[in-house]
Amino acid sequence: xxxxxxxxxxxxxxxxxxxxxxxxxxxxxxxxxxxxxxxxxxxxxxxxxxxxxxxxxxxxxxxxxxxxxxxxxxxxxxxxxxxxxxxxxxxxxxxxxxxxxxxxxxxxxxxxxxxxxxxxxxxxxxxxxxxxxxxxxxxxxxxxxxxxxxxxxxxxxxxxxxxxxxxxxxxxxxxxxxxxxxxxxxxxxxxxxxxxxxxxxxxxxxxxxxxxxxxxxxxxxxxxxxxxxxxxxxxxxxxxxxxxxxxxxxxxxxxxxxxxxxxxxxxxxxxxxxxxxxxxxxxxxxxxxxxxxxxxxxxxxxxxxxxxxxxxxxxxxxxxxxxxxxxxxxxxxxxxxxxxxxxxx
Amino acid sequence: xxxxxxxxxxxxxxxxxxxxxxxxxxxxxxxxxxxxxxxxxxxxxxxxxxxxxxxxxxxxxxxxxxxxxxxxxxxxxxxxxxxxxxxxxxxxxxxxxxxxxxxxxxxxxxxxxxxxxxxxxxxxxxxxxxxxxxxxxxxxxxxxxxxxxxxxxxxxxxxxxxxxxxxxxxxxxxxxxxxxxxxxxxxxxxxxxxxxxxxxxxxxxxxxxxxxxxxxxxxxxxxxxxxxxxxxxxxxxxxxxxxxxxxxxxxxxxxxxxxxxxxxxxxxxxxxxxxxxxxxxxxxxxxxxxxxxxxxxxxxxxxxxxxxxxxxxxxxxxxxxxxxxxxxxxxxxxxxxxxxxxxxxxxxxxxxxxxxxxxxxxxxxxxxxxxxxxxxxxxxxxxxxxxxxxxxxxxxxxxxxxxxxxxxxxxxxxxxxxxxxxxxxxxxxxxxxxxxxxxxxxxxxxxxxxxxxxxxxxxxxxxxxxxxxxxxxxxxxxxxxxxxxxxxxxxxxxxxxxxxxxxxxxxxxxxxx
Ligand SMILES: Nc1ncnc2c1ncn2[C@@H]1O[C@H](COP(=O)(O)OP(=O)(O)OP(=O)(O)O)[C@@H](O)[C@H]1O
Ligand SMILES: [Mg+2]
Numbered sequence: 001x002x003x004x005x006x007x008x009x010x011x012x013x014x015x016x017x018x019x020x021x022x023x024x025x026x027x028x029x030x031x032x033x034x035x036x037x038x039x040x041x042x043x044x045x046x047x048x049x050x051x052x053x054x055x056x057x058x059x060x061x062x063x064x065x066x067x068x069x070x071x072x073x074x075x076x077x078x079x080x081x082x083x084x085x086x087x088x089x090x091x092x093x094x095x096x097x098x099x100x101x102x103x104x105x106x107x108x109x110x111x112x113x114x115x116x117x118x119x120x121x122x123x124x125x126x127x128x129x130x131x132x133x134x135x136x137x138x139x140x141x142x143x144x145x146x147x148x149x150x151x152x153x154x155x156x157x158x159x160x161x162x163x164x165x166x167x168x169x170x171x172x173x174x175x176x177x178x179x180x181x182x183x184x185x186x187x188x189x190x191x192x193x194x195x196x197x198x199x200x201x202x203x204x205x206x207x208x209x210x211x212x213x214x215x216x217x218x219x220x221x222x223x224x225x226x227x228x229x230x231x232x233x234x235x236x237x238x239x240x241x242x243x244x245x246x247x248x249x250x251x252x253x254x255x256x257x258x259x260x261x262x263x264x265x266x267x268x269x270x271x272x273x274x275x276x277x278x279x280x281x282x283x284x285x286x287x288x289x290x291x292x293x294x295x296x297x298x299x300x301x302x303x304x305x306x307x308x309x310x311x312x313x314x315x316x317x318x319x320x321x322x323x324x325x326x327x328x329x330x331x332x333x334x335x336x337x338x339x340x341x342x343x344x345x
Numbered sequence: 346x347x348x349x350x351x352x353x354x355x356x357x358x359x360x361x362x363x364x365x366x367x368x369x370x371x372x373x374x375x376x377x378x379x380x381x382x383x384x385x386x387x388x389x390x391x392x393x394x395x396x397x398x399x400x401x402x403x404x405x406x407x408x409x410x411x412x413x414x415x416x417x418x419x420x421x422x423x424x425x426x427x428x429x430x431x432x433x434x435x436x437x438x439x440x441x442x443x444x445x446x447x448x449x450x451x452x453x454x455x456x457x458x459x460x461x462x463x464x465x466x467x468x469x470x471x472x473x474x475x476x477x478x479x480x481x482x483x484x485x486x487x488x489x490x491x492x493x494x495x496x497x498x499x500x501x502x503x504x505x506x507x508x509x510x511x512x513x514x515x516x517x518x519x520x521x522x523x524x525x526x527x528x529x530x531x532x533x534x535x536x537x538x539x540x541x542x543x544x545x546x547x548x549x550x551x552x553x554x555x556x557x558x559x560x561x562x563x564x565x566x567x568x569x570x571x572x573x574x575x576x577x578x579x580x581x582x583x584x585x586x587x588x589x590x591x592x593x594x595x596x597x598x599x600x601x602x603x604x605x606x607x608x609x610x611x612x613x614x615x616x617x618x619x620x621x622x623x624x625x626x627x628x629x630x631x632x633x634x635x636x637x638x639x640x641x642x643x644x645x646x647x648x649x650x651x652x653x654x655x656x657x658x659x660x661x662x663x664x665x666x667x668x669x670x671x672x673x674x675x676x677x678x679x680x681x682x683x684x685x686x687x688x689x690x691x692x693x694x695x696x697x698x699x700x701x702x703x704x705x706x707x708x709x710x711x712x713x714x715x716x717x718x719x720x721x722x723x724x725x726x727x728x729x730x731x732x733x734x735x736x737x738x739x740x741x742x743x744x745x746x747x748x749x750x751x752x753x754x755x756x757x758x759x760x761x762x763x764x765x766x767x768x769x770x771x772x773x774x775x776x777x778x779x780x781x782x783x784x785x786x787x788x789x790x791x792x793x794x795x796x797x798x799x800x801x802x803x804x805x806x807x808x809x810x811x812x813x814x815x816x817x818x819x820x821x822x823x824x825x826x827x828x829x830x831x832x833x834x835x836x837x838x839x840x841x842x843x844x845x846x847x848x849x850x851x852x853x854x855x856x857x858x
Binding site: 213234 | 426436438442456
């Protein structure tokens with residue numbers, strides 16, 4: 001009975017008492033980002049146009065899919081440095097299996113045209129496998145994900161490079177993609193870029209998985225307090241494996257799309273993508289302390305990052321200056337995020 | 346002591362000759378325990394006696410080295426908690442094992458979410474939580490996130506969860522450690538009803554009054570060994586204590602011979618901005634005084650301590666030390682002003698679980714261990730830690746042990762010791778003896794009184810009335826965020842304190858319906 005009063009108090013009073021100062025602190029990162037965007041728009045009003053909007057969505061799509069993958073791992077108090085190499089591997093596999101029959105420098109000179117789904121599944125299978133290994137190592141041997149996935153990152157680069165060099169033309173960038181493949185990825189349907197549609201469908205799918213299924217709820221629970229999950233009968237190992245496999249699936253799809261988007265693939269494709277994806281998650285409020293993070297957060301994080309980098313290039317800002325701003329945003333986002341949890345409300 | 350001649354079939358749960366060692370140290374030595382269906386069986390013993398370890402072996406968290414478990418005569422052995430839960434054993438763990446960032450509903454059904462096809466059936470889950478809470482008379486919104494709840498509310502949620510498994514055997518490992526009398530009564534009502542339905546309940550607690558109120562039988566462990574099982578009717582408090590510690594304990598409280606002198610700290614118009622709100626708290630604390638703070642759950646006692654310590658956002662309020670205004674706006678400043686706060690949620694806010702005892706004892710006072718060239722003086726840290734281990738009777742092989750592997754009560758002792766080592770002027774103690782056995786409680790009371798005698802001033806928040814009456818000079822009573830009165834300990838009664846603590850509850854009566 002007393003408890004009820006307490007909850008009611010906490011619930012309502014807490015809200016009505018929220019004043020401007022807290023509103024600003026809690027949303028500081030968004031305020032900063034929107035100021036930057038405002039600055040971009042004021043210096044170059046033509047930034048606000050349908051074409052730019054489309055470009056931004058297109059550029060965000062792959063990043064978003066990758067952010068979903070690593071986002072789940074971050075919710076499990078982890079991180080994934082091997083993301084970029086997985087994407088590279090998926091890109092090289094997809095590219096090598098989907099070259100035009102009449103292209104001169106084919107990876108597999110005598111292969112027939114494959115249905116698009118086959119290379120996609122191959123990319124997904126390879127990434128899921130290696131990601132599952134990551135998950136197993138982390139859960140079973142209690143190795144910190146930073147180290148486990150760093151090992152995987154290095155190992156994968158080796159395997160990927162060997163595969164890349166094994167093609168008929170030797171270690172050369174893979175290009176000349178099949179038109180069906182290119183069309184699927186960079187074409188449009190009803191004026192909307194296909195890649196954006198794909199990202200939207202995946203976002204919905206991930207939202208359902210994270211919020212509406214036992215898998216998703218277990219993921220948040222294991223990430224929030226693994227001990228509690230264990231004594232409540234959750235199979236922690238299974239949850240880890242599933243989250244990492246899902247990440248692998250996302251990397252596979254991301255790499256498949258990325259090769260066609262860029263128009264070529266090599267063993268360096270995807271280098272550094274992990275940092276972009278992780279940064280977007282963090283800016284979007286997926287917390288490194290585990291157990292917290294939303295689909296909408298990942299979307300917001302990715303979009304804001306793309307808008308800022310695209311916008312800064314758009315107004316002709318120096319490349320190196322852009323790095324400085326991005327770096328500051330990441331650190332600011334994390335410190336404000338921590339501050340929110342430190343101060344009891 | 347009664348011999349165990351009965352056939353095992355007679356018992357709902359029978360534990361036979363269980364042994365368990367951790368890295369060579371034997372913590373359970375041929376322990377036996379027999380629980381009849383439809384009884385509440387208390388398991389007692391000092392901190393570190395092995396109570397939780399035994400229950401964790403039963404529940405499949407640990408695997409015993411030797412020994413067996415029987416359910417109605419049938420041998421069984423759970424490989425993991427999931428297995429135990431699915432086979433009619435549920436447990437409230439001593440350490441609150443909860444996912445605080447998720448809602449009450451998500452926590453209660455964790456590990457067994459009802460599904461409809463591919464999806465979690467939120468509606469059913471919500472409905473089931475509502476009816477569970479109704480059955481248990483708990484008034485909380487299932488959609489609330491656990492980090493919005495107080496510790497006691499979280500403990501009630503945990504109890505509700507254990508009940509919701511419809512288990513045949515329920516283990517409650519110190520479930521009442523942060524409940525106040527009202528909620529304890531609610532829990533006992535639940536326990537008695539379950540008992541009448543034929544459930545076997547294992548109840549672990551260090552609160553003597555509760556043991557006599559609720560148990561049918563008591564089993565006592567000492568140092569990992571089985572000492573005996575008795576009917577509660579054949580037991581007295583002295584006898585239990587004797588079996589637990591192996592000797593007689595004359596008094597529960599040391600003599601209260603501190604002498605409060607001039608006003609040391611005064612607090613004026615202290616109000617917090619965010620809920621749970623405390624309103625306009627005014628009081629004075631005299632030098633060498635032990636001031637108790639009583640009140641029901643949600644009265645704002647913890648919040649008041651945190652506000653004084655700078656851990657909450659203030660709406661108004663001033664703190665004076667010896668008549669001089671000080672700035673306690675952050676915990677760091679408070680520590681510099683020689684305040685110390687022993688938090689209620691010690692495990693979450695106070696422990697460095699994988700560090701050893703030495704580190705955990707000295708960390709808050711690390712400045713004091715710097716030698717001339719700025720390095721830490723290892724020898725002094727070791728000495729101080731050894732003194733703490735001895736003073737507080739911390740049960741551990743040595744000071745290098747990781748604090749995580751100590752029993753719950755012994756972890757508490759290390760943290761209390763840590764704050765005492767910081768040599769503060771004003772000590773704010775939130776439930777200082779929670780989860781601590783009778784013998785060690787006495788030592789802690791003695792420490793508190795000794796500190797007061799050396800001119801330290803101390804505020805003790807406690808939900809244990811005998812404790813407040815036993816060691817404080819004055820008691821301030823809080824009710825619903827207000828101070829409802831301050832009484833002299835020697836002139837008051839439990840009745841008066843209770844009346845004061847319900848004084849401002851009526852303001853919100855309508856909310857209860
Ligand atoms: N994981 C572990 N590793 C090493 N030692 C352990 C571990 N868990 C418990 N112990 C030791 O086993 C002994 C019994 O601990 P246990 O937690 O069962 O005590 P308890 O009776 O529950 O005490 P309390 O009343 O303080 O909760 C203690 O001495 C403790 O240090
Ligand atoms: Mg215990």
